[in-house]
Amino acid sequence: MVQYSNLNYVIKDSIGYVIINREPQLNALNQETLDELQDIFMHFNADDHVRGIILTGAGLKAFAAGADIKEFLDLSVIQARWLSERGHIIFSDLIEGSPKPVIAAINGYALGGGLEMALACHIRIASDNAKMGLPEVSLGLIPGYGGTQRLPKLIGKGQAMQMILTGDMIDAQRAYELGLVNEVIAQDKLIARAEEILHKIFTRSRVAVANAITAINAAEDKQQNGNKVEMDAFGHLFGTEDFKEGVSAFLAKRTPNFE
Numbered sequence: 548m549v550q551y552s553n554l555n556y557v558i559k560d561s562i563g564y565v566i567i568n569r570e571p572q573l574n575a576l577n578q579e580t581l582d583e584l585q586d587i588f589m590h591f592n593a594d595d596h597v598r599g600i601i602l603t604g605a606g607l608k609a610f611a612a613g614a615d616i617k618e619f620l621d622l623s624v625i626q627a628r629w630l631s632e633r634g635h636i637i638f639s640d641l642i643e644g645s646p647k648p649v650i651a652a653i654n655g656y657a658l659g660g661g662l663e664m665a666l667a668c669h670i671r672i673a674s675d676n677a678k679m680g681l682p683e684v685s686l687g688l689i690p691g692y693g694g695t696q697r698l699p700k701l702i703g704k705g706q707a708m709q710m711i712l713t714g715d716m717i718d719a720q721r722a723y724e725l726g727l728v729n730e731v732i733a734q735d736k737l738i739a740r741a742e743e744i745l746h747k748i749f750t751r752s753r754v755a756v757a758n759a760i761t762a763i764n765a766a767e768d769k770q771q772n773g774n775k776v777e778m779d780a781f782g783h784l785f786g787t788e789d790f791k792e793g794v795s796a797f798l799a800k801r802t803p804n805f806e
């Protein structure tokens with residue numbers, strides 16, 4: 548197995564765990580961490596032993612406190628543009644575009660690029676001590692890993708404007724009220740709750756879950772016709788063994804036994 552410098556990973560009970568591991572830097576995403584995230588998500592997305600992914604941060608204080616500001620000073624305009632594009636590609640293609648459900652278990656600060664990483668996940672749950680924000684304007688920047696695009700879709704344009712233009716942090720309860728996270732959990736129960744959600748999803752058809760993710764993502768993709776993606780996927784699923792099993796199990800009043 549590959550050893551990474553900035554993240555830990557493990558596969559257990561069909562769950563791939565990705566833990567950003569730069570605790571002294573509050574798990575800030577330096578460029579090497581982005582490389583490693585790209586690598587592990589490519590690996591997990593292709594590994595049939597992994598049916599779902601939990602993304603979290605090491606320690607009790609931070610999920611990820613943003614892109615690594617210490618790497619910013621020397622970047623040229625062109626390099627900064629490319630850094631933003633790399634973040635977009637990794638978060639869009641490999642996290643949001645993963646065929647497997649990805650849960651962000653937000654265990655503390657999720658700021659800037661750290662919150663943007665969580666926004667790319669399919670489901671977000673937060674510990675009760677979590678704090679979230681997009682503080683980039685206080686650095687003379689704007690969110691660069693998709694925050695201006697994903698946050699308004701999730702919580703509405705007005706609330707997203709306020710969060711991004713003030714740069715203010717919100718607590719977990721406010722994030723829940725805004726629909727930014729699905730649930731708020733005591734910190735010591737956060738991972739267990741993420742596991743519980745994934746294990747529920749694992750009782751469903753794997754191919755149907757993957758197609759549902761694709762169709763939901765297509766709704767937000769201007770390059771695609773989401774309705775057509777849904778219709779094609781719906782038709783396609785009628786040709787699968789899981790469909791036959793799911794419908795026969797329903798009619799026989801038994802629990803389906805998917806592949």
Ligand code: CAA
Nearest residue numbers: 571572573575612613614615616617658659660690691692
């Ligand atoms: N980049 C680099 N280092 C960071 C960091 C970041 N985003 N966030 C925290 N750290 C480092 C600190 O520099 C400090 O390191 P040293 O011990 O070497 O000085 C260590 O983590 C601990 O941080 P603090 O001492 O600041 O901890 P605190 O408890 O006093 O404050 C905090 C916590 C409020 C989260 C504060 O660290 C903070 O405001 N961090 C920056 C948050 C931020 O602005 N994020 C956005 C980054 S820009 C971005 O992400 C662009 C994009 O969209 C791609």
